[in-house]
Amino acid sequence: MSGSLGRAAAALLRWGHVAGSGVLRGPGVRAAGSGAGGRSAEQLDALVKKDKVVVFIKGTPEKPQCGFSNAVVQILRLHGVRDYAAYNVLDDPELRQGIKDYSNWPTIPQVYLNGEFVGGCDILLQMHHNGDLVEELKKLGIRSELLDTQQDQDSK
Numbered sequence: 001m002s003g004s005l006g007r008a009a010a011a012l013l014r015w016g017h018v019a020g021s022g023v024l025r026g027p028g029v030r031a032a033g034s035g036a037g038g039r040s041a042e043q044l045d046a047l048v049k050k051d052k053v054v055v056f057i058k059g060t061p062e063k064p065q066c067g068f069s070n071a072v073v074q075i076l077r078l079h080g081v082r083d084y085a086a087y088n089v090l091d092d093p094e095l096r097q098g099i100k101d102y103s104n105w106p107t108i109p110q111v112y113l114n115g116e117f118v119g120g121c122d123i124l125l126q127m128h129h130n131g132d133l134v135e136e137l138k139k140l141g142i143r144s145e146l147l148d149t150q151q152d153q154d155s156k
Contacts, residue, residue: 039095044102049115052140053084056099056110061086068121072109075128079137080145114140 039047048054053076059065061073076084089096089108096108103110103117111118113136118124127133134144 039098041102044098045115047085047087048102048112048117051083051085052114052142053081054087054112055084056087056089056095056108058088058090058108060088065090066108068107069109071121072111072124075124075133078128078146079133079142081137081142113137 055072055076057064057066057069057072059069064070064073073086087095087099089099099110100106100108105117105120107120109120111120111124118127118136124133127136134146137144
């Protein structure tokens with residue numbers, strides 16, 4: 001990732017929105033709600049495998065309720081990930097604890113790619129910075145929009 005692109009991405013994350021857009025929700029984002037409360041490990045397993053990209057956040061993609069959840073939403077937005085399921089753990093304390101137990105990860109947000117636990121905000125941000133997220137999305141058949149931005153900047 002070029003220095004200017006990295007700085008632009010960092011600025012977007014710092015300010016918590018995409019320039020010129022107050023909307024955080026892409027056309028394919030499903031605020032999946034909290035219908036997973038009290039579910040077994042098998043049911044949580046089915047939830048995380050139902051979509052290519054699944055996030056468990058505080059709030060919704062349109063209105064994240066913590067900075068870390070906001071950063072996850074913004075990173076996905078920067079990469080053009082529009083089709084993903086988002087579960088609001090604030091609506092359901094059982095889901096909140098259940099997903100922590102399922103992943104053996106103590107914090108929210110949690111990100112799953114193709115049914116595999118990736119980590120939280122810090123891991124996703126690291127993957128974004130070092131380019132691993134572009135590669136992981138590619139494995140899912142998702143082309144990162146940052147590649148197009150990079151090509152546009154390189155051609156100038």
